[in-house]
Amino acid sequence: MADPGTADVQAELQDYLNSKNINTLFIQIVESLLIEKPDNPIGFIVEYLRKKYPDQAGPAVTSSEAKTNALPEDEDQDEESDEDDDDDDYVGDMDDPEPPKIVNRGQRRVSVCAESPSESMNTTVKVVPKSDEETARILEILKKNVLFKHLDSDQMNTVKDAMTMTKYSEGDCIIKQGDDGDNFYVLDEGAVHCSVKKDDEVVFQMDYGVGDSFGELAIMYNAPRAATCEASSSCSLWALDRVSFKVILMKTTISKRNIYKGFLQQVPILAQLTEYEILTIADALQEESFSDGQVICKQGDTGDTFYIIKEGTAVCSQKNSSGEEGEVARLSNGAYFGEIALLTSKPRQATVSVVGDLKCLTLDRKTFKRVMGPLQDILMRNLEQYNKFQAANI
Structure with missing residues (x-):
């Protein structure tokens, strides 16, 4: 028979979770992480909460924190050490999270979530017909790309279907360093030359051929282009924009979770x-x-x-x-x-x-x-x- 005192505590904790919608909050955070897949999840969560709940994102002092602050310094350190030891039982292989990086380019802020989930969900992703040969080429490239190789086969095919063909003549500028970017490109025909400048001096150069891809960061972050890419010859590229990518990931993730939930x-x-x-x-x-x-x-x-x-x-x-x-x-x-x-x-x-x-x-x-x-x-x-x-x- 359960201890009445324990039952009361559990009921109190459950009431708190329900009254504050904690479960819903965590589900929203997890969904956003799955969609964005940031390299720094801790920083992403902090930014997510600040944007979604700007009036509630300030520091909160609880009764437990007040007690902790009253502890002698050495006793506090001992408790932290014990907690670390307990955590090792479960997450011994986890790397220490990096602190959020603050980027300042002339007071320009970089956003990791330019479009809200609700806006993205209302966006229709078009399907662009492709030949069997084009389909095979695109899928092979996507499977090797660090941004896409984690996707399952259904998500991969949906991304492939959404890519649109763009053509450039020799000398055309495809992307320019410092400009806002929202497209990822896969080179289908031709060649592209990319360069990075610092203080008007070229510090890095790279040539891309058929099957190569570039511009991945543009569909993950609303950040300025890091390089200039020009067509070295007449070329054809498959392009995917940031909004389409996020809609695909969001819709397929939610659909997949519901299917998995039914199985479980x-x-x-x-x-x-x-x-x-x-x-x-x-x-x-x-x-x-x-x-x-x-x-x-x-x-x-x-x-x-x-x-x-x-x-x-x-x-x-x-x-x-x-x-x-x-x-x-x-x-x-x-x-x-x-x-x-x-x-x-x-x-x-x-x-x-x-x-x-x-x-x-x-x-x-x-x-x-x-x-x-x-x-x-x-x-x-x-x-x-x-x-x-x-x-x-x-």
Whole structure:
């Protein structure tokens, strides 16, 4: 039976979260991070909160801070040291965040979020027809680009569809150092020469050929161009503007999260999670592809990864007491397996093999614990369900 005092504290904390819309706030922050993917997430969050809540972004002093400030200096340092040690259990590989960088170019401010999410969502992204050869070339370039290689296949194709063809004659200026920029370019035909000047002296030069790309920063940040690029010959380029890129990323991210949320809500051991916790897990899922005949997990092996089938088919087989292996189930879109790996490190109770091409959403136990905390604390919300899965053999 739960301690009444503990229950009262939990109720008080939950009331605070609800009254201040904390869960909604964190969801908005996470969505913005997924869309923008800034190199400095801490600085981005600070700027996001200042812009979205300018009247509330000042310093706030809580009762706990007041107590902390009253501690002797050495005692305060000891507490911080203990907290650091605790954090190491979960984020030992995390790099220390860099402080936000302040850029000053003649009082010109650089924005990392020029368009608001609501404005972007109302923008329609056009689809530009392309030949099979053009499609293959663009996708190959995007897959190698640091800005796009993290996208899944659906997002990659949507970006490709939105790119428009632009043509320049020899000597034409494509982008000029210091100008505002909002396009990313992929060179389809011809050549481009880029140069960077400092105090009217060229300090860097580079030539781009077919298949090269430039202007990535323009679709991430509303910042002045860092270089001048001119057409060395007649050239054709595929261009993508910043607004289209953000709309694509925002819409596909939200759509993907809703699909993943639906998958996760069908998993019994996750049934007691709140919507926010489900969305947190959805954001942690990784997409992985498998080929025909590939064995994803083998009976008797130790497992630590949970799988949801996104596309394709897999066969689940088990060995009987005589050692003979037989098919026990066929799994298709939306089916899941290995969920007990999130709870225990017990051996796999079946072998799962791929039929044709297969795409899975995966989540390992370490990641689950990092984003959600200890599994037992979550599953203990329903002791009967917890015991059920502790005793399960599958």
